[in-house]
Amino acid sequence: MIAEALQLLSLMLTGLMAAYLCRHYFFTLNVLKNSGKPRKDIASESTDFQPSVSILIPACNEEPVIGRILQRMSELTYPSDKTEIIVINDASTDATGEIAEQYAEAHSFIHVLHRNEKEGRRGKAAALNAGLKRAESEIILCFDADYYPQRNIVGQLVKPFEDPKVGAVQGRVTVLNEPKNLVTRLVALERIGGYRIDQQARDSLGLITQFGGTVGGFRRNLLESLGGWDESILAEDTDLTFRVYLEGFKICYAGNAECYEEAVENWRAYWKQRYRWSRGHMQCAFKHLFKVLRSVNLTLKQKIDAVLLLNVYFMPILVLLSWIISVPLFFLNSQPTLGIGWAAISISVYSFVGNFAPFFEVGVGAYLDGRNRAHWLISLLIFTFLYNIPICTKAFADLIVSKVSGEKSVHWDKTSHSGDGNSYIMN
Amino acid sequence: MLENVSPTMFVALAFGVVMFVLFMFLPALLELRRPRDAGPRKIVEEVSAGRKLEIASMEETEKIEVDQAIVKRISNILSALPNLEA
Numbered sequence: 001m002i003a004e005a006l007q008l009l010s011l012m013l014t015g016l017m018a019a020y021l022c023r024h025y026f027f028t029l030n031v032l033k034n035s036g037k038p039r040k041d042i043a044s045e046s047t048d049f050q051p052s053v054s055i056l057i058p059a060c061n062e063e064p065v066i067g068r069i070l071q072r073m074s075e076l077t078y079p080s081d082k083t084e085i086i087v088i089n090d091a092s093t094d095a096t097g098e099i100a101e102q103y104a105e106a107h108s109f110i111h112v113l114h115r116n117e118k119e120g121r122r123g124k125a126a127a128l129n130a131g132l133k134r135a136e137s138e139i140i141l142c143f144d145a146d147y148y149p150q151r152n153i154v155g156q157l158v159k160p161f162e163d164p165k166v167g168a169v170q171g172r173v174t175v176l177n178e179p180k181n182l183v184t185r186l187v188a189l190e191r192i193g194g195y196r197i198d199q200q201a202r203d204s205l206g207l208i209t210q211f212g213g214t215v216g217g218f219r220r221n222l223l224e225s226l227g228g229w230d231e232s233i234l235a236e237d238t239d240l241t242f243r244v245y246l247e248g249f250k251i252c253y254a255g256n257a258e259c260y261e262e263a264v265e266n267w268r269a270y271w272k273q274r275y276r277w278s279r280g281h282m283q284c285a286f287k288h289l290f291k292v293l294r295s296v297n298l299t300l301k302q303k304i305d306a307v308l309l310l311n312v313y314f315m316p317i318l319v320l321l322s323w324i325i326s327v328p329l330f331f332l333n334s335q336p337t338l339g340i341g342w343a344a345i346s347i348s349v350y351s352f353v354g355n356f357a358p359f360f361e362v363g364v365g366a367y368l369d370g371r372n373r374a375h376w377l378i379s380l381l382i383f384t385f386l387y388n389i390p391i392c393t394k395a396f397a398d399l400i401v402s403k404v405s406g407e408k409s410v411h412w413d414k415t416s417h418s419g420d421g422n423s424y425i426m427n
Numbered sequence: 428m429l430e431n432v433s434p435t436m437f438v439a440l441a442f443g444v445v446m447f448v449l450f451m452f453l454p455a456l457l458e459l460r461r462p463r464d465a466g467p468r469k470i471v472e473e474v475s476a477g478r479k480l481e482i483a484s485m486e487e488t489e490k491i492e493v494d495q496a497i498v499k500r501i502s503n504i505l506s507a508l509p510n511l512e513a
Contacts, residue, residue, distance in 0.1 A: 075496040150472045151496065178466030182459065188466055258470040373464035376454035424467050 003332040006325050013322040020315055023308055024357035027201035028364045034204055035368055049162050052082045053154055054135035054220070055143060058127035060090040060120070062145035063099065064419030065262065069145055070103040070110060078154035085110040086134055090127040091120025096145075124213070125229035125236035132220075132228050141217035146417040148176060148425060149215070149259040156257035157217060167222045167249025168240070170199065171215035171257030176421035180265055185377055186384050187263040187270070189362050192374075195255070196365035203253035207305035211244070211251055213237030215259040222249060233287070235280025242288040242306065248297040262421045270384075271391055273415050278313040278388075279395035285310040286403075316385070316392040358385075 055073065059066050066087070073085045087104075089097040089112055100112045113134055115127065132140060139158055143149065150156075153171065160169045172195045175188035203209045211218075213236065226243050229236040244251055264270045292298060292306040359378045366375035401407075458464075480498055483490040 075499075150470050152472060174468050174470060176467050178468075179462070185465065188468075260467065260470065369468055371464055371466070371468065373458055373462070374466065376458040378455070379451045380455045 003329065006329050006332070010322055010325050010329060013318050013325070016318060017315065017322070020308060020312070021357040023305075024361045027197055027205075028357075028361045030201045030204055031197050031368070032364055049159060050079060050082055050155075051139050051158055051161065052137035053078065053084070053139045053141055053158060053217075054131075054137035055083065055085045055141045055154070056088065056128055056131040056135065057085065057143050057145055058088045058090055058124050058131065059092065059096050059100070059145040060127070060414055061092045061094050062096050062417060063092070063094040065146045065417045065421075066096050067099050067103070068419070068425075069143065069147055069149075070100060072148055072151070073110065074103065074107050075151050076149075076154055077152045078158075080107075080109045082137075083109050083154065084135070084137060086131045087112045088127045088131045089114045091115050091117050123231060123234075123236075125231040125233070128236075129228040129231065132223065135220065138220055139217055140220050140223055142214050143259070144214040144261065146262040146419075146421070147173075147214060147259050148261075148421070150257075153215075153257050153259060156254050157215075160252035160254055161219065163252070165250055166252045167244045167247065168211050168218045168251040169216050169254050169257075170209060170211050170251060171254050171259055172196075172199070173212065173215055173261050174258055175263040176260035176424050177262050177265065179424065180420060182380070183267060183270060184263045184265055185374075186380055189366065189374065189377060189381060190384065191263075192365040192369060192371070193358065193362035196368060197361045199253045200255055202305065203255075206250075206299070206301070208241065208245060208302055208309055209251040209253045210309065211237050211241045214261075215257065218244070222247070233280055233283050234276050235284055238281055238284045239287065242284060242292065242310075245298060245302070245306070246288070246291055246295050260421065260425070262417050262419075264415060265418065265420070267387070269415060270387070274388060274391045275395050278392045279399055281310070281313040282396060282399050285314070286399075313392050314396070316389040317396055320389050320393060 057066075057069060057073075070085070070087070076083065085107075087100040087110065089100055097112065097114055100110075104110045104112050111134070113131060115130060119130075120127070128142060139161060141154065141157055149171075157169050157171055160166045173191055174195075175184060175191055177184050178188040179185070199209060201207075218240070222244070223240075226240065226247065230239045233239045241251060264273050289307065289310055292303055292310070295303070298306065359381065362381065363375045363378055366378075480493050480495050481490055482493050482498075
């Protein structure tokens with residue numbers, strides 16, 4: 001009886017995992033199929049559609065990198081009379097504010113908003129909301145302080161807004177400090193899979209394109225009507241993604257709008273970042289799951305994708321659960337409910353085909369990027385997946401504890417940046 | 428289940444697993460040892476013609492097109508250098 005119950009549970013978990021693995025294949029094959037066709041998001045710099053743009057750059061102790069992004073902002077090809085850069089100095093204790101002020105003095109379109117200790121340091125969402133109050137333009141774009149965009153990125157990012165149904169846009173992120181060490185190289189591979197394949201496929205298939213919190217933006221009036229960023233959610237970007245879709249708008253992926261970022265450089269920083277992402281994502285799952293299922297603004301395929309996207313950070317926990325279940329199943333040694341033949345077939349197919357799916361996605365992404373050797377590291381992604389299991393498990397446990405205890409405040413554990421990416425800049 | 432496995436089969440199975448793992452990670456070990464594509468991926472910028480400056484030699488025998496931003500950066504560096512003729 002117990003053995004059969006565990007077998008059924010194990011098969012259900014396998015079925016859930018297979019759904020995600022099929023999704024990986026579906027996305028990868030879609031991008032491969034479309035790779036030879038001209039992409040609709042390719043936008044050469046257009047002078048016809050040039051709305052006013054406010055670029056928000058939240059910065060808390062970003063002294064090593066703030067100068068680099070502001071220098072780059074001064075080199076943007078978008079008309080400066082239609083651009084305003086708002087640096088939100090979020091109670092920094094280093095020279096972030098001073099460096100930003102130097103650029104503000106040299107360029108009239110760069111402004112600095114200083115937040116003191118009392119009002120600042122309450123997370124990125126709070127900083128962005130402060131910047132939003134100051135912004136005056138039609139389009140709000142966001143960049144993290146460690147980013148280094150291509151100079152024509154603003155034109156690329158605003159072009160999708162010509163479609164009135166587009167409420168937000170997301171560009172592509174490329175890791176700048178990729179050569180630094182194994183962590184940065186593996187994160188770069190993850191980014192390739194996430195942007196080159198995942199986001200591209202979701203956009204092509206009309207699914208839920210995700211706003212990633214940076215290298216993207218919104219219509220200002222839509223953002224204001226949504227109340228800005230939710231300061232209680234750690235994944236404020238994912239939260240806004242679903243609020244945009246629930247409001248009846250869509251998010252467009254502008255794959256040609258590319259920006260370098262500094263990836264985390266050690267496993268401790270990787271833990272902190274992914275913990276924040278997974279806990280925030282789980283908060284969004286609790287907040288939006290039923291709204292998504294009930295929404296009249298989403299198609300059926302969007303609802304299915306939304307459910308899979310919202311629950312993606314629960315998957316490592318379910319994998320752990322399936323491993324735990326397999327131990328008593330092994331020792332109980334009873335006849336499988338569905339017959340040993342069917343069990344063997346399903347497990348074999350899952351293992352040899354299903355497990356291959358995420359690696360296939362990253363590999364195809366690297367191939368399409370012309371990275372002929374980068375994908376040789378793909379097998380090492382198994383270690384990042386294994387590392388994500390305790391991260392997601394802890395995030396879930398902490399979230400449940402906070403919900404039971406009624407604790408509403410969230411602690412934003414900021415990723416520190418070294419500025420070492422400067423040595424890899426090529427233009 | 429394990430009682431049906433003979434010692435020979437067990438050794439062969441263990442050897443197979445080890446070889447499989449080795450082959451799975453061999454490309455990664457080779458790339459880490461001698462990286463041939465450590466990145467980062469180069470983002471191609473499309474800079475319009477209006478952003479380019481034409482620089483010619485004194486005799487105007489050679490001309491090149493240079494991105495405005497690069498010229499600006501070089502001039503900023505030069506302006507910061509001490510005037511050696513002073």
